[in-house]
Amino acid sequence: MRVIIIGAGIAGLAAALRLRQIGWESLIIERAPQRRGGGYGVAFGGIGYDAAERMGILPALKDKAFITKELVYHKANGQRSFSLTRETIAATMGNRSMNILRGDVETVLYEAVRDTTEIRFATTIDAIDQDERAVHVTLSDGSIEHADLLIGADGLHSATRALAFGPEEDYRLDLDHMVAVYMLDKRPAAIAQGTTGTLSAGGRTVAVISVGDGRNVAFFGYRTDRSTGTPADGPHKTLPRVYGDMGWVVPEVLAGLQTADSIYFDTISQMVLDTWSRGRVVLLGDAAWCVTLFAGYGSSLAVGGADLLGAALENNPGDIPAALAQWEAGLRPEVERKQKLGRRVKGVYAPANPFVLWLSQLPLRLASLGPVRHYMARRYIKG
Numbered sequence: 001m002r003v004i005i006i007g008a009g010i011a012g013l014a015a016a017l018r019l020r021q022i023g024w025e026s027l028i029i030e031r032a033p034q035r036r037g038g039g040y041g042v043a044f045g046g047i048g049y050d051a052a053e054r055m056g057i058l059p060a061l062k063d064k065a066f067i068t069k070e071l072v073y074h075k076a077n078g079q080r081s082f083s084l085t086r087e088t089i090a091a092t093m094g095n096r097s098m099n100i101l102r103g104d105v106e107t108v109l110y111e112a113v114r115d116t117t118e119i120r121f122a123t124t125i126d127a128i129d130q131d132e133r134a135v136h137v138t139l140s141d142g143s144i145e146h147a148d149l150l151i152g153a154d155g156l157h158s159a160t161r162a163l164a165f166g167p168e169e170d171y172r173l174d175l176d177h178m179v180a181v182y183m184l185d186k187r188p189a190a191i192a193q194g195t196t197g198t199l200s201a202g203g204r205t206v207a208v209i210s211v212g213d214g215r216n217v218a219f220f221g222y223r224t225d226r227s228t229g230t231p232a233d234g235p236h237k238t239l240p241r242v243y244g245d246m247g248w249v250v251p252e253v254l255a256g257l258q259t260a261d262s263i264y265f266d267t268i269s270q271m272v273l274d275t276w277s278r279g280r281v282v283l284l285g286d287a288a289w290c291v292t293l294f295a296g297y298g299s300s301l302a303v304g305g306a307d308l309l310g311a312a313l314e315n316n317p318g319d320i321p322a323a324l325a326q327w328e329a330g331l332r333p334e335v336e337r338k339q340k341l342g343r344r345v346k347g348v349y350a351p352a353n354p355f356v357l358w359l360s361q362l363p364l365r366l367a368s369l370g371p372v373r374h375y376m377a378r379r380y381i382k383g
């Protein structure tokens with residue numbers, strides 16, 4: 001059996017690994033000229049953790065996981081407000097979950113498939129055709145590839161989805177926020193090594209996140225119901241406009257924009273489709289659902305979803321539609337729960353009203369108390 005996978009992100013690489021484990025051959029098509037790496041710190045747990053264990057990559061992921069020494073919240077004037085210790089952070093996460101750089105999850109998966117899987121970089125998908133026996137994919141390098149299954153794992157702005165399901169606007173639910181993330185060459189002096197500092201004010205959050213090995217990520221998330229311009233203006237123009245009046249470490253972090261290798265800058269949007277497959281074409285990961293960073297579960301769902309897809313294909317040999325139907329029926333309730341969680345968290349994230357901000361931080365201030373910690377673990381982590 002052969003699969004063509006569009007996208008060498010977490011979802012695409014996890015699918016290649018899982019399908020190889022059931023004897024499938026994969027061809028991965030990646031638009032970027034080379035591996036992307038980097039990214040931001042993600043919480044990796046739930047069905048992703050279980051899947052990683054079954055797929056044999058858990059030890060390699062654990063090697064790259066990090067624990068922030070302290071998470072410090074700052075007031076609008078930059079003064080320290082309150083903080084969570086390493087022990088409290090670890091306790092709210094539970095013991096089958098880890099913090100890890102998004103790019104490190106990708107690296108572990110890439111290392112696991114690179115010797116057995118062809119990855120064609122700087123290539124994209126131009127057309128899809130399918131019949132009862134195969135799916136035929138025209139690629140931007142002019143070649144036509146044939147397979148039993150096509151997996152669209154090409155992220156929020158999936159070209160596979162556009163070709164097989166129609167325009168993105170028909171499925172995109174914008175959560176009225178923008179996010180920007182990039183690696184910092186230099187940690188601002190006011191952020192102690194190994195700690196994460198964050199400040200929320202006026203509908204804007206900024207953070208310097210320590211992601212292990214001395215690496216630090218700049219994070220910006222803000223509401224777009226202010227005069228923030230459009231994503232098309234790009235991060236170099238937009239971020240100084242939105243955050244230019246903030247003190248604390250913000251000027252230093254904004255200066256890091258000039259030397260950042262790659263900047264993630266996008267709307268925070270979910271994808272809402274009432275089915276994730278059309279015949280022999282199936283969507284996986286952000287292309288299919290994009291629960292968003294508000295749910296903090298996209299990487300976990302990408303790996304967990306790939307694992308369950310492999311299991312469904314194994315259980316229904318030779319019957320792709322039956323496998324895809326079984327896979328979706330099993331996974332959809334979890335995805336919908338996380339999408340709902342994402343929409344709920346949106347309401348308390350970076351609130352413009354200082355009183356709402358104070359209220360939304362209250363559980364964090366109290367997090368070191370046992371009962372509150374259990375409540376948070378249930379509400380925010382398990383969803």
Ligand SMILES: Cc1cc2nc3c(=O)[nH]c(=O)nc-3n(C[C@H](O)[C@H](O)[C@H](O)COP(=O)(O)OP(=O)(O)OC[C@H]3O[C@@H](n4cnc5c(N)ncnc54)[C@H](O)[C@@H]3O)c2cc1C
Nearest residue numbers: 007009010011031042043155159285286296297298299300
């Ligand atoms: C700031 C932030 C914080 C997050 N925090 C968490 C968290 O705490 N926990 C968590 O579990 N998740 C988190 N997530 C979500 C998580 O990163 C994603 O859900 C996860 O990486 C799954 O991605 P994916 O592989 O589906 O898509 P992507 O990572 O977008 O990968 C898609 C791949 O397809 C390629 N591609 C795109 N278009 C084409 C094309 N036309 N042709 C060929 N290739 C193409 C891209 O170059 C890319 O390599 C966060 C996301 C953000 C933005």
